[in-house]
Amino acid sequence: MSGQQKFISGDWRGRMFQALEEDGFQVYMPVKEGELTRFKAGAAAEQMVLECGPTHYPMKEIFFPMSESILNYESRPGKEDEFSVPKIPKQKIAVLGARPCDTSAMGVLDAVFNWDYKDNFYNGRRDQSLIVSVACTESDSRCFCTSVGLGPESTEGSDLLVHEAEGQGAVISSCSEKGAAFMEAHAAIFESVPEAVSTPVAEVAVAVDVDNIKPWLDTHFEDDYWEEISMKCLGCAACSYLCPTCHCFDVVDEADWQHGERRRNYDCCTFGLFTLHTSGHNPRPSGANRWRNRLMHKFKYFPERFDRRACVGCGRCMRVCGAGRDLIEILEHIVSQPVPEAVAEGSVQPAG
Amino acid sequence: MLLKENIFKREDVVLIGVPCSGVGDPVLEKCKFCTVQTPEDVDHLMPGTSVKIEAAEEEFSTVDRMEALPPEERWEFWKDHFERCIRCYACRQVCPMCYCKRCITEKNQPQWIETSSHLRGNTAWNVIRAFHLTGRCVGCGECERVCPVGIPLNRINAKMAKVVQDQFNYRAGMDSTTSSPFTTFDLGVDTDEGIL
Numbered sequence: 001m002s003g004q005q006k007f008i009s010g011d012w013r014g015r016m017f018q019a020l021e022e023d024g025f026q027v028y029m030p031v032k033e034g035e036l037t038r039f040k041a042g043a044a045a046e047q048m049v050l051e052c053g054p055t056h057y058p059m060k061e062i063f064f065p066m067s068e069s070i071l072n073y074e075s076r077p078g079k080e081d082e083f084s085v086p087k088i089p090k091q092k093i094a095v096l097g098a099r100p101c102d103t104s105a106m107g108v109l110d111a112v113f114n115w116d117y118k119d120n121f122y123n124g125r126r127d128q129s130l131i132v133s134v135a136c137t138e139s140d141s142r143c144f145c146t147s148v149g150l151g152p153e154s155t156e157g158s159d160l161l162v163h164e165a166e167g168q169g170a171v172i173s174s175c176s177e178k179g180a181a182f183m184e185a186h187a188a189i190f191e192s193v194p195e196a197v198s199t200p201v202a203e204v205a206v207a208v209d210v211d212n213i214k215p216w217l218d219t220h221f222e223d224d225y226w227e228e229i230s231m232k233c234l235g236c237a238a239c240s241y242l243c244p245t246c247h248c249f250d251v252v253d254e255a256d257w258q259h260g261e262r263r264r265n266y267d268c269c270t271f272g273l274f275t276l277h278t279s280g281h282n283p284r285p286s287g288a289n290r291w292r293n294r295l296m297h298k299f300k301y302f303p304e305r306f307d308r309r310a311c312v313g314c315g316r317c318m319r320v321c322g323a324g325r326d327l328i329e330i331l332e333h334i335v336s337q338p339v340p341e342a343v344a345e346g347s348v349q350p351a352g
Numbered sequence: 353m354l355l356k357e358n359i360f361k362r363e364d365v366v367l368i369g370v371p372c373s374g375v376g377d378p379v380l381e382k383c384k385f386c387t388v389q390t391p392e393d394v395d396h397l398m399p400g401t402s403v404k405i406e407a408a409e410e411e412f413s414t415v416d417r418m419e420a421l422p423p424e425e426r427w428e429f430w431k432d433h434f435e436r437c438i439r440c441y442a443c444r445q446v447c448p449m450c451y452c453k454r455c456i457t458e459k460n461q462p463q464w465i466e467t468s469s470h471l472r473g474n475t476a477w478n479v480i481r482a483f484h485l486t487g488r489c490v491g492c493g494e495c496e497r498v499c500p501v502g503i504p505l506n507r508i509n510a511k512m513a514k515v516v517q518d519q520f521n522y523r524a525g526m527d528s529t530t531s532s533p534f535t536t537f538d539l540g541v542d543t544d545e546g547i548l
Contacts, residue, residue, distance in 0.1 A: 033436070035502055056501075066438060067468040236442035238500035254466050263468050265439075273458050322442050322498025 003174040006183060006190035007197065012162065012170035016096055016132060017045035019186040025094035025130060028062050030055045039095065048097050050164075052138040054314045058244035059095060059102040060109060063125045066241065070121060070251070071262035088124030098133045101145050101314035103157035105244035106131070111306040112247050121264070130178055133158040136202040142315030144207045144328055150312055152202040163199035171199050207328045210299075210309070212335040217300040219339065221292070229330055230287035232323050237268035239317035239325070245298070245310045248274075269293050295330070353449060353488055355528040357535060362528070369394035371402035381506065382493040385411040393528065412514045414507060430475075436501045437474040439467060443481065443495035443505060449488045456480060478508070486512040487534045490525030 008015050020027050028039045029048040036056040037049050074082040110126065113119040136143075136152035145151055155161050159179035163171040171193055174180040183190055240246040250267035253260050267274060270291075275284045284290050302310035311327075318326050355362055369391030374383035389402035410416075418426060441457070444450045457465045457477055465480055466473035489509045496505040516522050520533040531538075 034432070036436075067470055067473075234442060234445040234498065236445040236498070237440040238438075238442045238498070241438045241440050242500060250467070252460075252463070252467055254463070254468065265468050268440075271441075320500035322446055322494075322500070 003180055004183060005171055005173045005193050007165075007169060007171055007193040008189055009169040009191065011045075012164070012172075013048055013096070014045045015189045016162075016172075017048075019182075019189055020094040020096060020130070020132075023092070023094075023130075023182070023185070025092045028059075028093060028095045029097045039098075041093075050097055050134055053136070053140050053143055053319075054099045054101055054244075054316060056242070056316075058105070058242055058314070058316065059098050060105060060244050060247075062093060062095060063106075063129070064109060064113070064122055064247060067263055067265045068121060069261050070264050072259070073255075073262070074259040076258055085120075088121060090128075092128040092130070093125055094130045094132065096132045098131055098158070099136060099314070100133050100152060100154040100156075100158065100161070101143075101150060101312040102244050103131050103133045104145075104150050104154055104312045105314075106157035107308060108245040108302070108306075108310050108312075109247055111308070115306075130159050130182060131157060132160045132162060134162040134164065135199070136204075137164060137200050139202040139204045140315070142318045142328075143202075143204050143313065144315060145313035146204045147207045147328075147331070148210050148309055148311050148313040152204055163201070165197045165199050168194075168197060171197065208331045208335050210331070210335075212339065213299045213331060214303060215339040216334050216337050217296055220337075221296075225333070226288040226292040227286075229325075230291040232325055233270065233287055233291060234323050235270050235272070235287055235290070236322070237266070237270055238320045238322065240268040240270060240294075241266050242316045242320050244312060244314055244316070269297070353490060353525050353528075353532070354451075356532050357488075359451060366396070367391075367394040368396045368398065370398045371400040373401075373403040374405045379405055380493060382491055384408075385491075388526070412510060415511050415514050418507060418511070430478075431471065433503045434474040434478055435471050437469060437478065437503060438501055439469045439474065439477065440500060442498040442500060443503075446494045446498045447485070448492060448494070449485055449490065456484070478503070478505075482508045482512055485509070487516045487520070487522065487532060488524050489513065 017027055017029075026041045028041050029043055029045075030037045030050065031040045031043045031047045032049055033040070037051060038055060038057040039059055039062055069086045072084045072086065106126075109122065113122040113126075133155075139152065143152075145154065150156070153161065153163065155173070155175035159174070159176045160182065161173045161175055163173070165171055172183070172190065174183050240248075246266075246268070248267045248269060249264050251262060251264055253262050255261065269275075269284075270287075272282065272285070272290070274290075276282045284293060298310040302308070315327075318328070354360060371390050372383075372386075373389065374380070374386070376383070384405050384407035386405070389404055391397065418429075421429075441455075444455060444457075457467060457480075465476045489512060491506075491509060491513060493506050493509070495509070496503070499505060513523070516524070516533060522530070522533050524532070
């Protein structure tokens with residue numbers, strides 16, 4: 001968990017930002033894009049916006065963008081065909097001002113992109129990154145990190161965790177070797193934590209006992225409930241594309257006669273086309289099948305494969321749903337269902 | 353509109369209308385210009401009264417203001433918004449007039465619209481969406497409401513509605529019998545050379 005604790009007095013944002021830039025990092029921070037908050041590089045430290053809850057767009061897009069080029073090709077008459085793989089810039093990436101839910105989600109992405117195949121694009125950015133998260137001082141009714149074994153000051157995925165100290169500065173905790181090394185290298189901006197320092201942390205009530213979800217999922221692949229919850233779903237991908245852990249993608253070619261580009265774009269299991277075979281058969285023909293998959297993936301399949309849940313309780317899916325779909329309500333319903341004892345034993349998954 | 357496009361038969365549905373005094377708090381923009389507070393051609397009308405909401409300005413005044421801007425500024429405006437589009441297709445999914453079994457953005461032989469959420473693909477998607485709904489959009493405004501990144505789609509819808517109003521004196525969704533300008537083909541009327 002968190003290692004060394006130090007203090008930055010006064011303008012911690014400016015000092016951290018400067019230190020990160022001195023180390024050659026391109027610093028991504030949550031900034032305003034119109035009405036919305038999004039991680040952007042190239043902003044000044046004072047543009048950082050730390051609002052209640054997570055940013056509108058998740059941090060994942062820094063490492064796993066919505067659309068990215070993965071191959072270029074060219075074929076001209078009389079010339080040899082050419083192929084080139086876009087290079088990941090050597091530029092080191094730092095994230096300053098992430099929320100603990102978003103940083104915890106990095107564990108989900110790290111697992112997937114280093115599973116059966118090591119993804120060069122993701123890892124190329126991730127390996128040289130430093131993530132500085134800020135503990136939440138406020139939460140809203142959609143925040144449910146504590147229900148999925150996390151919390152407003154979780155350190156998973158963070159190299160450094162900041163606790164803002166009401167106008168005095170901030171307490172910085174190192175949460176990884178990278179974070180500790182950074183603290184050491186910039187010892188000049190850090191001081192000992194003063195005795196009388198108040199670092200308020202948000203209280204996020206536990207909405208559901210998440211350990212009870214998987215046992216029900218294990219035994220209810222066929223259930224009328226899937227139909228019931230799918231009725232309200234529009235079948236768009238807003239919840240998934242803005243989810244910090246969703247990671248499914250499609251690969252498309254965009255080309256003219258002579259040259260083209262292969263791109264990796266987000267894709268989503270709520271679309272009917274997602275599983276449609278060329279034969280015309282669709283193993284998930286209905287919204288009920290697709291909703292079952294979405295929930296099963298987050299709370300059953302992913303934990304079985306990677307020993308952790310694919311939900312960090314950020315609540316974005318509920319904030320952006322045009323149909324008012326409420327994941328907390330769904331989870332509450334599931335945990336209220338009786339589960340056979342034999343199944344309940346040994347099915348509990350670790351937190352996270 | 354759906355009856356006009358033969359999506360279902362009138363006798364196969366029972367329509368229950370509800371008198372309306374506007375929805376939302378504050379009341380939604382679309383309600384300010386609504387001319388039908390009591391639904392027509394319904395089988396049952398729920399009891400209740402309705403009140404017409406008075407708008408402070410003309411229906412297409414936002415469109416007029418946009419049209420008054422130089423093209424570069426208009427493009428800057430839409431570029432900023434389209435760049436944000438995440439291609440989640442919430443606008444399509446919620447639209448009462450989007451019912452294609454396979455949406456053009458999902459047709460890939462050939463690929464009509466690039467599915468990548470880059471400016472090129474996003475602009476193509478949003479423009480095609482507007483074109484497909486021109487003269488068909490009933491102005492419910494649901495697309496803008498559900499857009500998770502706040503793209504002001506009602507401005508596009510209003511622009512298209514204004515064009516159809518000016519050119520064809522037609523409003524989509526006001527009845528199920530008047531010929532729809534873009535889905536009706538009449539050899540007696542459409543005599544333009546090269547149309548066949």
